[in-house]
Amino acid sequence: MAASNPLREALTSGRFCYVVELVASAMTREARVLEAASQLAQMPEVVAGSITSYAGGAMGRDPIRVGTAVRARGLAPNIHLTCVNRDRSNARSALEDLHALGIENVFALSGDYPKSAAAGGPEPTFDLDSVQLVTLINEMRQAGMPFWIAVAVSPFKYTEADCAYQYLKLEKKIAAGADYAITQLGFDARKFRELKRYLGERNLRIPVLGSAYVLAAKPAERMAKGEPPGCWVSPELLARCKEEAQVADKGLAARLERTARIVAILRGLGYAGAYLGGDHRADHVRWIIRRSEALSPKWEECAEEMTYAPKGGFCLYESPVRPPKKRGFIPRFLDIMARLFPVYKEGALRSALTAIFRMISRSPAASRGLERVEFAMKSPMFGCQACGNCVLGMMEYVCPQSCPKGMRNGPCGGSLTVNGRCEVVDKPCIWIAVYDRAKTASRVDELKLYIPPPNRSLKGTSSWMNYFLKRDTHPESHKPSSAPKAAASSENQSQDAADIVHSGK
Ligand code: SF4
Structure with missing residues (x-):
């Protein structure tokens, strides 16, 4: 036990x-x-x-x-x-x-x-x-x-x-x-x-x-600038915290009250x-707990007041559904190629390519040459870093290595809250492009696929060869060891705003 x-x-x-x-x-x-x-x-x-x-x-x-x-x-x-x-x-x-x-x-x-x-x-x-x-x-x-x-x-x-x-x-x-x-x-x-x-x-x-x-006012100032990554405080809340800090207790009573209200909302929801x-x-934690209990009957009132958000910020069930973006040339071209040459399926094409790559693999010079050709093609197009375990096909042709953290299963929480820019480099989070492309192609649900960590020993080798010779890690090669806590059936999901956003309709 x-x-x-x-x-x-x-x-x-x-x-x-x-x-x-x-x-x-x-x-x-x-x-x-x-x-x-x-x-x-x-x-x-x-x-x-x-x-x-x-x-x-x-x-x-x-x-x-x-x-x-x-x-x-x-x-x-x-x-x-x-x-x-x-x-x-x-x-x-x-x-x-x-x-x-x-x-x-x-x-x-x-x-x-x-x-x-x-x-x-x-x-x-x-x-x-x-x-x-x-x-x-x-x-x-x-x-x-x-x-x-x-x-x-x-x-x-x-x-x-x-x-x-x-x-x-x-x-x-x-x-x-x-x-x-x-x-x-x-x-x-x-x-x-x-x-x-x-x-x-x-x-x-x-x-x-x-x-x-x-x-308190000091952390509010840092969060208003997006620090620590993923935290955010609106200008209105920042002004309020600064005002609260002017009184004798430096805003203690006001911030404990605000926290108790959040707890009451959480309980109510x-x-x-x-x-x-x-x-x-x-002593502060105890006060918050007691006060939140007292506020419990009024939690909906508290919720109506706790709305510090950027103006026009996206809300899944309230914001108008944005039409899908136009799919760019490269994703469209690669989609067509994948349909014409479905190498991921067992068949004559896959067997022939496997035989060719096996032959190349016997020669270190040919293997190196293949890797150079692959890199020369993929580097300018995708920012390839020759990781040797390519998952472009599962990530809407966005290279995971172009994320500073190399995430393969979705964004971390560190992007700037209001505009989705990366916490590390001054550019949009790469997962925005992944989502937008998937939405346009009506395959957002496919983004739920688990991508295993790469086999790092393959860095600097051809991912094409690794794929056909089954040396790399990719979703089909990983057997998840647990089932989801609850699988939602298509029948019990309501056709709500979230579904519309996700299906890209
Ligand atoms: S996933 Fe790996 S092989 Fe594919 S483009 Fe990115 S770095 Fe290159």
Whole structure:
């Protein structure tokens, strides 16, 4: 029988619960975090302390060590495990360490791009993306390590592609084995409602914790500029926070009240609990809990007031449906070629090409020549980096290596909330093009396909040869080890705005 885990128990029993974020940054005094953990452990509503890793893209304290100390103070830890500078064997050994320590709760995240790299330091490794990380954890769970897996989702995206893709990616994470989701922080009740409706319509019964962030003026200023990546505060809310900071308590009462209102909204909308960030003081947490309970009967009123969003920002069930964009020449041409030469199907064409590539593979010089030809063709067209495991056909002819994090299963949550631009380089997130092209071709649902991590030993070799000789990793070569929590049948999905957006009609 699995050991006691208050977080798992609360979520499986449907009891509204609280997880408090404990930031393990290098700037935070560890003794203070542990003191907070001791006090939070006395509160039955608080079921875990969530220990951050690489928060805001800066190296912090070792979350496993801090988590172990937090547990020694009586609070269940939820360890953030990011894909930053971690290859799959390193991820596996971190998970083995957690299992050996008896820690069950893991929060699987892509992670913020390291600030040091953005400032010209060494490029980070992103061997896995968050969906692949969930798949790895789930495989280890099936091998006997009882992990309880959290994943992130941001409903606070205000362009159609970014918003729709967050939900598509959440579905992939659920299919990969996620047990529950935690939202990004945000101050727009319509978006909290939108996420619940999206999951409800698809019969995806995964518990979700909504972020309730205790927002003071200084972090509000940073978030108004998009920092940390994926966080955003509207000009109206920023002005309000600054005004609140003018009074004697420097805005404390006002921000605790706002947080309690968010918690009341989450409770009213049927969220499984609240993920409290921005303040881990036990007396403040206790006040928020009590006040949110008192506000419960008025949650809809609170929701009407909590609408800090960009003007004209996209809402899945409210915004007019944008017509599909015109499909460009290259995707159209490649679609035609794929129809004329269906090499992915078993048959004479595939057998002939396999025989040719096998012959070429016997000569190192010919293999090298083939790789050079492939690279010369694909580099100018797609920004190819010769990864050797080509998935252009599954990503609407957008190369995943042109994403600074090399994500293969959808965008991270770090894009700028209002316009979907990349958190690392000044250009639109590559997943916007993937979504737009898929929408035009009426194949958005195909974006839910799981793409496994590449075989890195094939870098610098011909992906054509690797594909035909079955050396690479691609979706057909990966057998998912778990089924989705609930598969939505076509009958029980309503023909709502979301479906129209997704089908591209
Ligand atoms: S997925 Fe790999 S092989 Fe394909 S274009 Fe991108 S870098 Fe090149």
